[in-house]
Amino acid sequence: MAGVKAVVLVVLLATAIGAFANDPDMLQDVCVANTASGILVNGFPCKNISMVTADDFFFAGISQPVQITSKILGSKVTAANVMDIPGLNTLGVSMARVDFAPYGLNPPHIHPRATEIIYVLQGELFVGFITTANKLISKVVKAGEVFVFPRGLAHFQKNTSKYPTAVLAAFNSQLPGTQQFAAALFTSNPPVSNDILAQAFNIDEHKVEMIRAGLTA
Numbered sequence: 001m002a003g004v005k006a007v008v009l010v011v012l013l014a015t016a017i018g019a020f021a022n023d024p025d026m027l028q029d030v031c032v033a034n035t036a037s038g039i040l041v042n043g044f045p046c047k048n049i050s051m052v053t054a055d056d057f058f059f060a061g062i063s064q065p066v067q068i069t070s071k072i073l074g075s076k077v078t079a080a081n082v083m084d085i086p087g088l089n090t091l092g093v094s095m096a097r098v099d100f101a102p103y104g105l106n107p108p109h110i111h112p113r114a115t116e117i118i119y120v121l122q123g124e125l126f127v128g129f130i131t132t133a134n135k136l137i138s139k140v141v142k143a144g145e146v147f148v149f150p151r152g153l154a155h156f157q158k159n160t161s162k163y164p165t166a167v168l169a170a171f172n173s174q175l176p177g178t179q180q181f182a183a184a185l186f187t188s189n190p191p192v193s194n195d196i197l198a199q200a201f202n203i204d205e206h207k208v209e210m211i212r213a214g215l216t217a
């Protein structure tokens, strides 16, 4: 009996924790984001249901490869989240497409609010994430294959071929958020001071300036 109670307690706890682990649950069928309302809440207030149309749930922006503008990184992320698809508000899911030039890199970054699962559309990528114990979990993934990046962990994707590559990504958040390490540390506004970065990376401040210049070039 005590055993059964313990199991029930564990299940209840797991359910309670689960309810807070991702975006909050929806409380109604739809709550299409009204981004113009000016009311600041967690997520967005709802558009009047009488004004909701199919286009609120539709997005064509990740149907085609996009032009890759960053020559250094050779990759381009196209988001398909609540900012692009207002109907996603409160639904706890979103997508993105990443296009890669030959040898292009989606540099190390985190999504603070979502686990990510990618499906390789074409080509071949070297992908990986790093656990909080500093273990690199990495693999080469090819067209049609899937890989998962757990929420909040540093990860990257690198095109290991001379051909263009693309992946579709799905997230368990309407707005996963992205923080790239290099950009956050070296190109923030106002900047993190040189002495802090020099000490953190054990390099001299001149090298900090070189990294800054390279990232903003």
Ligand SMILES: *[C@@H]1O[C@H](CO)[C@@H](O)[C@H](O)[C@H]1NC(C)=O
Pocket (backbone or CB within 6 Å): 048, 049, 050, 051
């Ligand atoms: C929603 O739209 C309907 C139809 O235009 C209107 O009757 C209703 O008052 C609106 N509701 C709100 C809360 O604005």
Ligand SMILES: CC(=O)N[C@H]1CO[C@H](CO)[C@@H](O)[C@@H]1O
Pocket (backbone or CB within 6 Å): 103, 158, 159, 160, 161, 162
């Ligand atoms: C920098 C890099 O990842 N280069 C690799 C790109 O992919 C080709 C083909 O798989 C490899 O030969 C390179 O080493």
